[in-house]
Amino acid sequence: MTAVRACLPWSIAALGGAALVAAPWLMGEGALRFLSEAMLMLAMAEMWNLLAGYAGLVSMGQQVFVGLGAYGLFFASISLNVAPFWVLPLAPLLCAGVAAIVALFMFRLREAYFAIGTWVFSEIVSLLVSKTDRLGGERGVGLPTARLIDPRWLEPMTFWISAAIALAAVIGTYALLRSRVGLGLMTVRDNDMAAASIGVDVWRNRFIAFVIAAAGCGLAGAVSFTATLYVAPGFAFDPNWVVAMMIIVIIGGIGTLEGPIVGVIIYFTLREALTVVFGLSAGWYLIGLGSVAIVAILFEPDGLWPLIRGPLGGDWLSVRREPPAAARIAAAAPAGEMRSSPSGLGATPSDR
Amino acid sequence: MIWVETIVNGILYGGLYGLLGVGLALIVGVMRVVNLSHGEFIVLSAFMGVSLVGVFPWLHPLALILPVAAIAFGLGMALQAVLINRVVTRPDPFAAILLTFGVAVVMRNLMVEVYGADLRHLQAGRLAQASTGIGGLQVGVLPLLILGLSVALFTALQLLLTRTRFGRIVRATADNRDVVRLMGVNPGRVYNLVMGLSLALASVAGMLLAIRASFSPYSGVERLLVAFEVVVLGGLGTFWGAMLGGITLGVAELVGLRLDPNAGPLYAHLLFLVGVLLRPNGLFRVRT
Numbered sequence: 001m002t003a004v005r006a007c008l009p010w011s012i013a014a015l016g017g018a019a020l021v022a023a024p025w026l027m028g029e030g031a032l033r034f035l036s037e038a039m040l041m042l043a044m045a046e047m048w049n050l051l052a053g054y055a056g057l058v059s060m061g062q063q064v065f066v067g068l069g070a071y072g073l074f075f076a077s078i079s080l081n082v083a084p085f086w087v088l089p090l091a092p093l094l095c096a097g098v099a100a101i102v103a104l105f106m107f108r109l110r111e112a113y114f115a116i117g118t119w120v121f122s123e124i125v126s127l128l129v130s131k132t133d134r135l136g137g138e139r140g141v142g143l144p145t146a147r148l149i150d151p152r153w154l155e156p157m158t159f160w161i162s163a164a165i166a167l168a169a170v171i172g173t174y175a176l177l178r179s180r181v182g183l184g185l186m187t188v189r190d191n192d193m194a195a196a197s198i199g200v201d202v203w204r205n206r207f208i209a210f211v212i213a214a215a216g217c218g219l220a221g222a223v224s225f226t227a228t229l230y231v232a233p234g235f236a237f238d239p240n241w242v243v244a245m246m247i248i249v250i251i252g253g254i255g256t257l258e259g260p261i262v263g264v265i266i267y268f269t270l271r272e273a274l275t276v277v278f279g280l281s282a283g284w285y286l287i288g289l290g291s292v293a294i295v296a297i298l299f300e301p302d303g304l305w306p307l308i309r310g311p312l313g314g315d316w317l318s319v320r321r322e323p324p325a326a327a328r329i330a331a332a333a334p335a336g337e338m339r340s341s342p343s344g345l346g347a348t349p350s351d352r
Numbered sequence: 353m354i355w356v357e358t359i360v361n362g363i364l365y366g367g368l369y370g371l372l373g374v375g376l377a378l379i380v381g382v383m384r385v386v387n388l389s390h391g392e393f394i395v396l397s398a399f400m401g402v403s404l405v406g407v408f409p410w411l412h413p414l415a416l417i418l419p420v421a422a423i424a425f426g427l428g429m430a431l432q433a434v435l436i437n438r439v440v441t442r443p444d445p446f447a448a449i450l451l452t453f454g455v456a457v458v459m460r461n462l463m464v465e466v467y468g469a470d471l472r473h474l475q476a477g478r479l480a481q482a483s484t485g486i487g488g489l490q491v492g493v494l495p496l497l498i499l500g501l502s503v504a505l506f507t508a509l510q511l512l513l514t515r516t517r518f519g520r521i522v523r524a525t526a527d528n529r530d531v532v533r534l535m536g537v538n539p540g541r542v543y544n545l546v547m548g549l550s551l552a553l554a555s556v557a558g559m560l561l562a563i564r565a566s567f568s569p570y571s572g573v574e575r576l577l578v579a580f581e582v583v584v585l586g587g588l589g590t591f592w593g594a595m596l597g598g599i600t601l602g603v604a605e606l607v608g609l610r611l612d613p614n615a616g617p618l619y620a621h622l623l624f625l626v627g628v629l630l631r632p633n634g635l636f637r638v639r640t
Contacts, residue, residue: 058450060453105625105629111446111449112386112445113386113584115388116386116576116577117628120580120621120625123573123577123621124621124625127621128618131618243453243457246450247457250450283462284461284465287461290454290455290457290458293454294435294451294455297439297447298438298439301442301444
């Protein structure tokens with residue numbers, strides 16, 4: 001029985017992997033494109049969740065990295081005249097570099113000021129790109145080097161890369177949060193004064209999270225615009241990128257790794273239901289999803305995941321640290337303080 | 353001479369920017385909440401102005417400022433009472449940011465659906481073109497009038513907060529919302545009034561800006577960013593600082609446009625970033 005149980009996660013993973021590899025042969029082109037979009041959105045939402053849910057940094061300017069990643073890829077691919085997927089690693093590198101510089105002065109701002117400061121930075125980059133004729137100005141640029149890829153393979157490759165990015169985002173944030181840096185981030189989030197007093201470097205941990213989130217959003221943005229073969233400042237630096245990330249994370253459950261997964265499923269289900277089934281315009285689905293997010297913040301600030309995790313078998317990706325047995329006995333009752341429970345939006349950690 | 357004129361126009365324009373920001377500075381000072389739907393309310397009041405002009409075509413748009421401000425006051429009270437008061441006491445500072453951001457998303461898209469995405473403009477008739485010569489400079493009458501109105505509103509706000517009983521209650525609530533309860537003050541109700549006041553001020557700025565520049569449902573983002581930059585540059589929670597911050601941004605924007613005609617608000621944004629880099633506590637911070 002225990003042997004079966006130990007094998008179960010691996011067999012599920014193997015089946016899932018096989019399904020992902022085979023998906024392009026099983027599905028139509030539309031469904032494939034839809035899934036790619038959802039995967040990329042999941043990766044971006046995990047990045048935003050890493051910032052807002054763990055590092056205490058609410059960035060309203062995360063779209064700047066989506067756009068920079070896309071422009072970096074287009075520019076590199078066109079000027080080197082190679083297929084876009086070969087220069088894909090340049091996009092996250094560019095974004096990480098920019099984020100490292102931006103963090104130096106943005107980290108002087110706290111909370112809401114950081115949120116809008118990053119937004120202003122995004123507007124500045126968007127305006128600068130709109131004014132630069134070499135990058136296509138306001139009209140944007142196409143991706144002629146896409147012809148270097150066999151058109152039959154463009155859609156499946158985009159799908160596989162998107163799926164790999166989504167997996168890497170989930171597993172990567174999981175690994176990061178289980179590491180020393182992650183523990184540092186969570187102690188800062190739960191009580192920054194106590195964390196600083198035991199020697200946690202608040203600035204350094206946040207810096208690492210910010211750079212990683214920028215790289216992740218840049219990578220996802222680059223793939224997203226490769227799929228459309230066209231990029232323009234109005235789409236690349238659209239605040240609706242961060243609106244989507246925020247809505248997904250809030251509905252699913254901020255400060256949990258499973259939350260964005262649940263959120264992406266709800267976001268895209270609602271979007272398809274409202275736009276395809278009821279035939280509503282894009283504006284109405286944003287109104288609907290925005291309202292759902294408002295209701296969630298008011299009445300269920302921890303999102304949907306804490307409500308459904310019980311029936312689904314508890315936390316799948318727990319980053320909670322258990323104290324060693326000896327410490328548990330010594331600490332007796334107050335061991336609850338060691339839990340790295342998500343602070344959520346409202347309640348104090350001791351509420352759970 | 354052209355530079356002097358640009359700077360004078362920047363100052364006049366900046367007075368309006370100060371008015372965009374002062375409502376935000378008020379709620380930041382009193383409840384330490386940044387209302388991310390501030391820009392959307394500015395645009396909404398401009399749309400209300402356009403609708404009212406359609407109903408009462410014989411009235412001058414400037415005469416419609418009062419009814420629009422009254423509606424905005426009511427909307428502000430409702431927003432605070434129904435939504436923001438529920439999260440303002442939570443220890444997590446992000447709840448209010450995310451909540452008001454959600455409100456902004458819903459409002460922006462509702463305005464797109466109701467009014468359409470086209471650029472609009474509020475017509476002020478002959479007044480918009482009239483100009484007068486002061487010391488050899490040609491200055492528009494309307495911008496002068498707008499600056500005068502801004503200064504009057506700033507003064508009124510200052511007097512309201514420093515000289516009246518209501519102002520004393522607001523300042524006490526800002527200092528300590530738990531202690532004022534002991535004096536029989538309901539902080540939630542004070543917040544309702546302050547948010548009403550904040551959005552009423554925003555609506556005046558929104559109407560005046562709609563006369564000077566065209567707008568669409570998507571302009572809210574830009575208005576919010578300007579308002580926020582005014583608050584930060586001016587020093588958080590100070591009113592005359594907000595006025596100076598607005599004037600600085602107005603001059604930066606018009607000088608920037610003179611140097612580089614398709615720059616838009618680029619130079620104002622850059623000035624803000626440099627300002628934050630050099631002085632994170634604001635350019636004109638005076639401790640009150």
